[in-house]
Amino acid sequence: VQLVESGGGLVRPGGSLRLSCAASGFTFNSYSMNWVRQAPGKGLEWLSFISSETDDKQYADSVKGRFTISRDNAKNSVYLQMNSLRAEDTAVYYCVRGGIFDYWGQGVLVSVSS
């Protein structure tokens, strides 16, 4: 099982980024997926969930209305569209498999700063 995030970087406040997570080594369309982040020196924060067939999506209050999760089962990928970014969104973002969070990507850094 491998999860590889990409798309991070430095962005100005108010800007947008789209994170991608490429999955391999398992039957992607059988698993729900999640995004979790960790601000520098802080704890873990669950952000979003998407069911295997995309019919259920959930968000943390801190990102609801600004972030959108999606997936493409044909491409074995899950995405996080992040709009209206704030300084407090600066963090390492992890892509995480399934209902029991058994596999995590290595993470991608998003820095929001002017």
Place this chain on the structure above:
Amino acid sequence: AIQLTQSPSSLSAFVGDRVTLTCRASQGIYTALAWYQQKPGKPPKLLIFESSNLNTGVPSRFSGSGSGTDFTLTISSLQPEDFATYYCQQFNSFPRNFGRGTNIEMK
């Protein structure tokens, strides 16, 4: 939203010590709780799911217990590689909140 309170926030221990970490939920979550270990610069690693089920490949010195609102993670004999931060997470409902973590340091 269900809040998880971990205690202590940090502890110092010797290699070989028996260590017990606690996670308390703000409302009952049955056994829908997981524990993770995280080392600096690395993603978290799943140790325990459904309160007491050891994830594949996790050493048997780790064990979990509890139901409802009170949960524990026990390390029966602390090893040098166990010095890390440990998080609990609830799976009873969304948002899938984490506790703030317990950092285990070497004494």
